[in-house]
Each structure stands twice: as C-alpha cells, then as structure tokens.
Amino acid sequence: MAFLQNEKEKWEYILLVNSFGLLLSSEIKCDINAIIFVMCLPKPTWQVSGIRDYDKLKKNSVVRGASMNKVFIIDGENFSNFKGFCKEFSNVVLSGKYEWNEGLDAFNDILCGGFGDIEFGEEYTIIWKNSAKSKRDLGYGETIIKLNEILKNCHPTNKESVIQEIRDAKMNKGPTIFDWIEEIILDNENVTLIIE
Known part of the structure; x- marks a missing residue:
C-alpha cells in the first residue's frame, strides 16, 4: 500500500473504506486504482469503539462492527450540557x-x-465530533446536576449510593455523564462509535 504516505494513512484509509464503504477523509490522497484495490480486499468488520488516537487504532484495529x-x-459544538446533548441526539x-x-x-x-429511521437491531455508526469539548461539558458539574435529579426520584434503598456518587463527583472522582453515555453506546453491539 505504498500509495499512501505513511502507516497512519494506511490504517485510516482501510478503516474508513471498510466501515462506511466510502472515503470520508480528504486528507488522504490516493488515485482511483488505490480505491479499487482496497475495495477489492475481503471485507473485514471494523469498529472504532471509542478509539481516540492512532496508537489505539493500530492496537485494536479489527473488532466487531458493520460495513455499509x-x-x-x-x-x-452544538451543545454545552446534558439537555443539549439529548436534543442533539434526538x-x-x-x-x-x-x-x-x-x-x-x-x-x-x-x-x-425501532426509533427514528433505525430499525430494531439495525447496525449503524455514531461519529461524535468535538468530543473533547463534550467531555468537558458533560463532566463533573453536569454529573452532579444529573445525580441530584436521580436522587430526588430514586428508591429509598438506592439513596445512600447516589449520595456517595455525588460526593465522589464533587471531588472529581468516578465516571461522568460523558463516560456513562460512552459506555452505554459501546455496550450496544449494533452501534459503532467513533470519537473524534
């Protein structure tokens, strides 16, 4: 695959072609013969579950997922809190x-x-752009707000554990709303998540 300038481009290109069936990155330069060559490769199933950088991509390159x-x-960039994320997702x-x-x-x-344009069990991909901003926006401040809402409505036997989660969040410990969302998405085998 010498037509690509470096090893990183090779991995990105194969990943994009096999995940989506088309080239999504204008940064990767190649000719039509290269596209045909890669498209003729056996179609492995790829997923980029939360992969944030090239090193993780190379280490975890072939995993479950869907093509096309x-x-x-x-x-x-379209939201700055959890309510905004929910609206964007909707x-x-x-x-x-x-x-x-x-x-x-x-x-x-x-x-x-089974909701929107997605059939029950259908495989699809979510690309989360500007995720670093989202990680900050859906960090401990938003987590504390959400945990306080949960505390108001939770079963009495769960109150103490929610209170402990609030204490931890106030000390910047434990998972954030961003982490919860990411984990829920990654637990669904029909969804491929790409964090950018």
Whole structure:
C-alpha cells in the first residue's frame, strides 16, 4: 500500500473504506486504482469503539462492527450540557421523530433501534465530533446536576449510593455523564462509535 504516505494513512484509509464503504477523509490522497484495490480486499468488520488516537487504532484495529451502515454525526459544538446533548441526539440520530427525555435506561433502549429511521437491531455508526469539548461539558458539574435529579426520584434503598456518587463527583472522582453515555453506546453491539 505504498500509495499512501505513511502507516497512519494506511490504517485510516482501510478503516474508513471498510466501515462506511466510502472515503470520508480528504486528507488522504490516493488515485482511483488505490480505491479499487482496497475495495477489492475481503471485507473485514471494523469498529472504532471509542478509539481516540492512532496508537489505539493500530492496537485494536479489527473488532466487531458493520460495513455499509447508516452514519449519524453528533457535534459537540452544538451543545454545552446534558439537555443539549439529548436534543442533539434526538435531532440527529432519531431524525427529530422522537425526543429522548434524558433517561439513561431509555437511551440504552433507543440505541437498540425501532426509533427514528433505525430499525430494531439495525447496525449503524455514531461519529461524535468535538468530543473533547463534550467531555468537558458533560463532566463533573453536569454529573452532579444529573445525580441530584436521580436522587430526588430514586428508591429509598438506592439513596445512600447516589449520595456517595455525588460526593465522589464533587471531588472529581468516578465516571461522568460523558463516560456513562460512552459506555452505554459501546455496550450496544449494533452501534459503532467513533470519537473524534
């Protein structure tokens, strides 16, 4: 694959072609023969579950996933809090046909399909652009707000554990809303997540 300038481009190019069936990056320069060559390779199934950099890509290159599936792009520039993320997700992934009400159990159910333009069990890809901004926006401050909402409605036997989660979040310890969302998406085998 000498037609690409370096090893990183080779991996990116194969990943993009096999994940989406088309070239998505204008940064990778090649001619039509290169595209035909790669398209004629056996179609491995690729997924980029939360891969944030090239080193992880090379280490975890071939994993479960789907080729030729629907692609939805969530852009961290379009929201700055959890409510905004829910609206962005509803507009993009659910095609504005349904509104996700911020429940994390419901989020998991929605990811399985049967809502918007996604059939139940259909494989699709979510690309999360500007995720570094989202990680900050959906960090401990938003997590504390969400945990306080959960505390108001949780079963009495769960109150102490939610209170402990709030204490931890106030000390910047434990998972954040961003982490919860990422984990829920990655737990769904029909969804491929690309973090950019």
